[in-house]
Amino acid sequence: MLFSRVTAAEKRRAFRESLASGEILQFPGAFNPLSARLVQDKGFDGVYVSGAVLSADLGLPDIGLTTLTEVAGRAAQIARVTDLPALVDADTGFGEPMNVARTVQTMEDAGVVGMHLEDQVNPKRCGHLDGKEVVELGEAVRRVRAAVDGRRDPDFLVMARTDVRGTEPGERGLRLAIDRARALADAGADAIFPEAMNDLSEFEAVAAAVDVPVLANMTEFGKSELFTVRQLADAGARIVIYPVTLLRSAMGAAERTLDTLVAHGTQAAAVGDMQTRARLYELTDYAGYNHFDSSVFTYEPAQNHTH
Numbered sequence: 001m002l003f004s005r006v007t008a009a010e011k012r013r014a015f016r017e018s019l020a021s022g023e024i025l026q027f028p029g030a031f032n033p034l035s036a037r038l039v040q041d042k043g044f045d046g047v048y049v050s051g052a053v054l055s056a057d058l059g060l061p062d063i064g065l066t067t068l069t070e071v072a073g074r075a076a077q078i079a080r081v082t083d084l085p086a087l088v089d090a091d092t093g094f095g096e097p098m099n100v101a102r103t104v105q106t107m108e109d110a111g112v113v114g115m116h117l118e119d120q121v122n123p124k125r126c127g128h129l130d131g132k133e134v135v136e137l138g139e140a141v142r143r144v145r146a147a148v149d150g151r152r153d154p155d156f157l158v159m160a161r162t163d164v165r166g167t168e169p170g171e172r173g174l175r176l177a178i179d180r181a182r183a184l185a186d187a188g189a190d191a192i193f194p195e196a197m198n199d200l201s202e203f204e205a206v207a208a209a210v211d212v213p214v215l216a217n218m219t220e221f222g223k224s225e226l227f228t229v230r231q232l233a234d235a236g237a238r239i240v241i242y243p244v245t246l247l248r249s250a251m252g253a254a255e256r257t258l259d260t261l262v263a264h265g266t267q268a269a270a271v272g273d274m275q276t277r278a279r280l281y282e283l284t285d286y287a288g289y290n291h292f293d294s295s296v297f298t299y300e301p302a303q304n305h306t307h
């Protein structure tokens, strides 16, 4: 009830333990706090707070326009309503290495278990688009070191993302990604996010090259095929994110409902696909608030099924 009763420190410790267990962890992207409740209800291991979703939510392209304050604020709203660990996309760290140190502390305060930090130049772009550029390895290493030095909770996970694979096609791009993954892990990154891998063998090659957990990004309409969680586990990945999946699903449904409304002059034909009032009240724990005030939960689904 109310917010999660699990503290951020406990979530971080539990997340580190789950990672150490060797099981692959699935993190769907929560596009708002309510959808994080759904992710928890369905038994997932964690929620991902996506920069792409956050920008889209604000009606912006994902090119580094969002600020640390906006991202940390959203991350905090999401982290506080779930007992699950929340992992946040910190883009390029919101500035120079000194800013990155501040970013990590702000994300700690937001109650998330970790963040990823990428090696793109600013303005950044979606990792699955062409024409990306990355900073020199030395700069990428400085960003990771600043994050590691800046954190106060040693259990806070600093994940380094490298976008270098997308800058060079063929074998050479993969080799660059492997070299960077190694260097970023040596710089203290607790996990590696190799962006825009072409196939399973590429995930496998990166996972084999580093001693830290590797994340797989299963974003739709991108460079990577949509592999199953088993395939990714067998390739050595330890965390899978589905960053924009729920937003795309929700927006697809919203668009179909609007079309129905336009076509029929009523939304009635779309109601069957909607989340019911009863389900919404379950997710927001209406009944639990009776603990404070028994007049709060007076809803009877049987008599109100169309409302």
Ligand SMILES: C[C@](O)(C(=O)O)[C@H](CC(=O)O)C(=O)O
Pocket: 049, 050, 051, 052, 053, 062, 089, 125, 126, 127, 128, 217, 219, 220, 222, 243, 244
């Ligand atoms: C993971 C990602 O960084 C995100 O912000 O969710 C994006 C996802 C996307 O745009 O599909 C990415 O750069 O892959």
Ligand SMILES: [Mg+2]
Pocket: 050, 051, 052, 062, 089, 091
């Ligand atoms: Mg992003």
